[in-house]
Amino acid sequence: MYLGVDIGSSSSKAVILNQDAKKIGEAILNIGTGSNGPQEVIGQALFQAGLQREAIRRTVVTGYGRMTFTSADRQITEISCHAKGVHFVMPNARTVIDIGGQDAKVICLDQSGNVGNFIMNEKCAAGTGRFLEVMARVLNCKLEDLSGLADRGDNGVTISSTCTVFAESEVISQLSMGQRIEDVALGAHCSIAQRIVGLCNRVNIVPEVVITGGVALNRNAVHCISEELKLPISRPDDPQGMGALGAALYALEFDKER
Amino acid sequence: MMETTQELIQELTKIAEAPGAAVLDAIKSTGKKAVGCFPIYAPEELVYAAGMLPVGMWGGNTKGNLAGKYLQIFCCSVMKANTEQALRGDYDGLSAVIITAYCDTLKCLMENWKAALPGMKILPMVYAQNRKTASGRQYMKEEFLRIGKELEKVGGTEITDQALKAALDIYDDYRSVMQKFIVKIRKYPAVFTPRVRHLLIKAAYFMDKKDYTEKIRQILSSLPAPEPLPASRHPIILTGLIGEPVEFLDLLQENDFSVVADDLAQESRQFRTIADRNLPPLDRMVERIALQDGCAFLYDEKKTRGAMLIDMVKQTEAQAVIYCQMKFCDPEEFDYPIVKKELAQAGIPMLYVELEQQMDSMEQLRTRIQTLAEILPTRGR
Structure with a gap:
């Protein structure tokens, strides 16, 4: 075994x-x-x-x-x-987006599954699972409920800060200005999608695109990344x-x- | 291998690891004054011709909070380390410091140092961007003359044509020997590991160049016949400002990488170009800078760095290039997209790594380097 x-x-x-x-x-x-x-x-x-x-x-x-x-x-x-x-x-996967707790990676595969190229996020929590954990805490919801909360958002609030620490302050500021918590949650998902697609743009993205890692369990995040990337994203049963x-x-x- | 080879290697690597003590020893034993030389192409030959000891200032793993008064967190870590070291008094033994302006950080640093270190003689210097035009050459000649006059005041010795020619001969001899050195040591990856290779080249900044060159000559002549290269190794080329911290180089060794050539500002860019020795001394200095292409810090109209790296890969049969991006170093960042595109078109794998001299955690870097090793086929040559 x-x-x-x-x-x-x-x-x-x-x-x-x-x-x-x-x-x-x-x-x-x-x-x-x-x-x-x-x-x-x-x-x-x-x-x-x-x-x-x-x-x-x-x-x-x-x-x-x-x-x-x-x-x-x-x-x-x-x-x-x-x-x-x-x-x-x-076996048809040619690009893997792996978003873990503190790292995000984009991996390019050939037909045989060999890694042709890869890119990792820099030493920064933006665009990783840690970002969503911080957002869940600020929005006072469980991590597993964050996706559902964002699903109920109509207009995602723009979160412009690249840094997770600054983004946290920005979210608190948005909430204090009366923005709906659902729209802020959606904004947080859009923000992580932008960071990930920024990373994707540094390598040659070829379909089929597959997402893995803990963030792949967040359906709203996967949807936002797919929208931002303008490509469908597949997810294995056990990402x-x-x-x-x-x-x-x-x-x-x-x-x-x- | 003869014992003397190891002894020589140890002597030089020790100097590179503790340059402060080495420089103080050199000042004491030679009675010469020492002049600090900022990266990248400070005119060390002028310092040497003025009877003083040029000392390279390339930062280090220095932590502290003094430099924060003058440099933001997003400034190059080499400049932060230099400033921290200066403010805590590490450079008090220097009689002057030449600061060459190649980037926005360096431009501001000149003024910051004047304000922060009133007791230190600062010699700011600006190289011509148009290095190859007649007016650019004339400007550089005048700039070398101006710095030469300043150094004469510091050293109390006139820089004669004869003294400058002698200094240039010593420096060009160093360059010529180093060109041979980096080729020959490719055959000894177990001895000249990435860390040892780097430290041996770095030691040149903290010694009299004539003495240093002699030591390198001795190493070259004492090497035994090379053994067959290990089958598991990955020959690579490093490009960028510097290949530090040394823990990064240790990760390369851990993953069976051997550095077969480099295009690092701190290493081969210092000695890869030699001007015509028959030119008058100042013209010879100007010519070397004019010939130095493929460097992010010197305006390169034709953007030759990518092509140069591709040639280097062909010549050395390297498997990949590692782009050593010192964090926040703008000139290197500007070159990256061009180099990346050209190497990708040539089918050469390139790994981009962001480095800081003061790195505590190496884990992300380890993953990147190990992955590169995993995706490259092993090759013995």
Whole structure:
């Protein structure tokens, strides 16, 4: 059996594959690097697969916390792993937009799923899941409710600040001027879409465009990015698990190479 | 390898890692005055001809809050580090500082330093943008003459034609040896790792050039026959202002990259051009700047940097180019879209990395560099 672990900044994901590359265990926990999340998520995936740890032949770790996870056979970047995972479930994908807790990446794939080019956001929370977390807190709603709140907005309020910290002040200012909370929420989603499309414009975007990462769970954000990009965006059933899936596929490949 | 090679490498890398102590030692042992030389093409030869020691001022991993009084958070980290170091007294041993204006930050910095450091002799200098025209050349000659006169006052020694010619010969000898050095060390990636390569080149800023060149010659002559290159390596080229912090270079090594050539302002741009040695001394200095193309800090009408990098890739069989963008460095940012387009058309992978000399977290950078290694095929040569 083959284990892929994706340790992100705000969540941990694990996927277990059998020798036929069939998924037999999977878990996601919303605690990431620097916590017991990786061990817990592996335990949950093993439990789901009905396996003990000894049954795992190869492990590949990916994600922001990959360097601190020492029990893997190999560590591979989340860029390569997301590309691998997406190509496996959606072979027509040519562009992957991966938006995690603190990083956003745009990855260009060729027909074989190889990474041709990639771009990452700079050291800044704008255009990442962290931005939406901050917005949810300011708007006093749960992160999972933010998308629904924005759906009820009619006219998205313009949030011009690039910086998440300044954007927070801007949102507070808009609310104090009497703007509807739904319109502010919509504005926040439009803002993240603009940052992401700014990133996309730095590489050659080729359809089919696929979105992954935690932000892909926010339907309003995906809709806004699609509108801004003027292209349809597909989403795998498990957008958060693509990195762990890719890591598990690499684990399987390495075992076959040996 | 002979022990002396390692000893020489250690001696030079130590100087580059702790330049302050090295410069103080040089001042003490030679009895010479030292003159600070800001990036990028300060006329070190004039300082040398005036009997003084030119000292490169290329910032460092300096943290503090003194520079914030004069420079905003979005200014180049090299300039912030230089200013911080000056304000805390690290440069008190310098008799003067030449500040060359290539960008908006440097232009303002000249005036800031005059106000902030009244006890320090500041020599502002502006290079001609039209480097190749007759009037541009005449202007540069006059600017070198003016700075020369100022340096004569600082050093108390006249810069004769003979002294300047001797200084230029020493500097051109350094350039010629360094051109050979960077080619030869490609065959020794395990010895000249990205960090060691960088530190060896950087040491030149803090030593007498004649002594430095001799040490490099000794390293070259002491190298044994090269061993076969490891199959896992990725030959690459660095371009940009500087390839620091050194932790960035360590990430390159971790991922089996070897630097086979560079177009860094702090490194090869210092020695890749040599003017005709038969020209009169000042014309020779002017000519070198006129010939120096493909540099973001010198106006390049034909935008030759992309083509130059493509040639470099062909010559060295590098797999990729890393664009080392020092954060907030405008001239380098202006060049990037042009270079990116040209390299993409030539099918050469290029990774853009944003660097600061004072970087604490390397994780994002690690992901970018590791991904580049993952997508390039391994190659042994």
